[in-house]
Amino acid sequence: MGSLEEKETPKVHVVVVSCHAQGHINPLLQFAKHLAHVGLQVTLPVISSSSDHHYRHLPRSLTVDHVPLLPYQGAETETETETETVLALWERRKASMGVYLKELMRCHEDGSKRISCVVYDSVISWVLDIVKGFGVMGAAFFTQSCAVNSIYYSVYKHWVSVPLDKGWICVDGFPLFEALDLPSFVADQGKYPGFLQHLADEQFQRLNEADWIFANTFDALEPQEVKWMESHFPFKNIGPMLPSMYLDGRIPNDKDYGVSLFESNTSSSMKWLDSKPENSVVYVSFGSAAELGKPQMEELAEGLKLSTKSFLWVVRESELHKLPHKFIDETAEKGLVVKWCPQLQVLSHKSVGCFVTHCGWNSTLEALSLGVGLVAMAQWSDQPTNAKYVEDVWKVGKRVRMEEDGVCKREMIEVCINEVMEGEDGEEIKRNLRKWREVAKAAMDEGGSSDMNFKDFVNQLLGRT
Numbered sequence: 036m037g038s039l040e041e042k043e044t045p046k047v048h049v050v051v052v053s054c055h056a057q058g059h060i061n062p063l064l065q066f067a068k069h070l071a072h073v074g075l076q077v078t079l080p081v082i083s084s085s086s087d088h089h090y091r092h093l094p095r096s097l098t099v100d101h102v103p104l105l106p107y108q109g110a111e112t113e114t115e116t117e118t119e120t121v122l123a124l125w126e127r128r129k130a131s132m133g134v135y136l137k138e139l140m141r142c143h144e145d146g147s148k149r150i151s152c153v154v155y156d157s158v159i160s161w162v163l164d165i166v167k168g169f170g171v172m173g174a175a176f177f178t179q180s181c182a183v184n185s186i187y188y189s190v191y192k193h194w195v196s197v198p199l200d201k202g203w204i205c206v207d208g209f210p211l212f213e214a215l216d217l218p219s220f221v222a223d224q225g226k227y228p229g230f231l232q233h234l235a236d237e238q239f240q241r242l243n244e245a246d247w248i249f250a251n252t253f254d255a256l257e258p259q260e261v262k263w264m265e266s267h268f269p270f271k272n273i274g275p276m277l278p279s280m281y282l283d284g285r286i287p288n289d290k291d292y293g294v295s296l297f298e299s300n301t302s303s304s305m306k307w308l309d310s311k312p313e314n315s316v317v318y319v320s321f322g323s324a325a326e327l328g329k330p331q332m333e334e335l336a337e338g339l340k341l342s343t344k345s346f347l348w349v350v351r352e353s354e355l356h357k358l359p360h361k362f363i364d365e366t367a368e369k370g371l372v373v374k375w376c377p378q379l380q381v382l383s384h385k386s387v388g389c390f391v392t393h394c395g396w397n398s399t400l401e402a403l404s405l406g407v408g409l410v411a412m413a414q415w416s417d418q419p420t421n422a423k424y425v426e427d428v429w430k431v432g433k434r435v436r437m438e439e440d441g442v443c444k445r446e447m448i449e450v451c452i453n454e455v456m457e458g459e460d461g462e463e464i465k466r467n468l469r470k471w472r473e474v475a476k477a478a479m480d481e482g483g484s485s486d487m488n489f490k491d492f493v494n495q496l497l498g499r500t
């Protein structure tokens with residue numbers, strides 16, 4: 036998104052608040068960068084120390100592309116136990132973040148850094164109560180697709196009954212969803228107690244009080260879903276929120292998100308990719324949070340062994356113990372296993388020919404925007420719905436079906452990799468990817484749908500409308 040004319044004028048201060056997860060920080064920080072790029076004061080609180088076994092790595096700098104990070108002590112400084120549920124951890128974080136945020140708002144009630152607006156991650160909607168308590172404007176930011184938001188909203192309104200009684204649900208103009216296409220918290224509530232209530236109820240309960248509602252998607256990607264959602268809320272799409280260099284290129288040097296909660300094996304990954312021929316490598320990653328069962332990990336490992344392709348596989352530290360014994364040594368000729376990598380650089384490397392992914396929403400948008408075909412192995416949360424759209428709607432990849440035991444088998448993994456990289460459907464996938472890449476760029480470029488929505492927001496903040 037481009038700079039507005041009055042770059043030097045405003046003293047508008049926006050605070051952007053994300054929940055502490057890589058897949059949320061990335062798009063929200065990106066949005067913050069866009070605000071800073073047009074001259075607003077923007078700050079983004081981040082937890083500065085973490086004993087969480089998932090997130091030991093800290094932000095590498097205190098300012099990312101003119102967005103100062105405000106480090107604060109999160110709940111992570113307290114000891115946590117292995118058995119603590121995610122929801123319990125969220126509650127602890129809510130408490131520590133709430134205290135911090137109130138203090139921040141109090142300190143900036145007036146003066147040159149008076150806070151005009153807080154953009155908050157929709158999954159921590161309680162932030163809006165604090166913001167409104169200080170008489171400040173609030174903007175909700177949804178980090179998931181419009182289709183997924185619509186499903187949660189339908190559940191919240193009791194327009195669809197879950198568990199499913201007919202085997203599928205139908206929302207006007209949307210593809211038909213079977214249970215396996217739905218967010219796991221909808222399809223299998225028993226397995227994830229409390230999550231549906233959190234995502235369906237809490238995201239929407241207070242939404243009428245928000246002054247703006249943004250979603251990290253773009254109009255042309257989900258036209259029916261956007262229309263449907265807009266008929267219920269004034270939703271505005273502002274995505275895809277990737278570093279500018281990969282799309283419209285208007286924020287100078289904006290090449291990566293800028294905050295990594297994991298330590299990256301950057302040079303070994305890139306050097307290894309440089310040594311491989313064009314379109315020859317399968318990139319495998321399940322994002323920052325998905326945990327594969329041991330049987331699934333073994334099937335995937337065997338599927339990669341069966342494949343004739345080379346692979347770069349991100350296995351986070353906490354997942355490494357599930358790899359088959361000696362797998363890394365036995366596959367050293369054709370594969371590289373790393374604990375984390377610079378995913379955007381990897382996806383845009385010429386040697387990468389396909390992406391085996393859990394279909395996290397950021398990973399999906401990144402693959403679409405960078406033109407890499409997907410092999411979808413959805414695990415939980417919104418991923419099954421994203422996987423359905425990848426295969427059936429946008430037609431940019433293949434979905435590996437789970438067998439009855441809930442595991443994707445090695446043969447199917449290998450077949451899907453081949454189909455995406457060199458099968459008949461692979462040609463169509465490549466054609467579609469070329470199209471989506473252009474459409475994604477156009478949405479973010481000067482005058483594009485997301486750019487216009489962003490500019491409207493900035494103009495309203497500056498009191499120009």
Ligand code: UDP
Pocket residue numbers: 057058059061320321322323324325349374375376377378379394395396397398399401
């Ligand atoms: N990512 C990365 N390096 C990795 C794996 C993932 O930089 O080795 C980034 C990826 O580019 C994406 C984010 O982490 O922006 C993961 O978000 P996503 O929504 O795909 O999945 P989540 O982690 O939320 O499940």
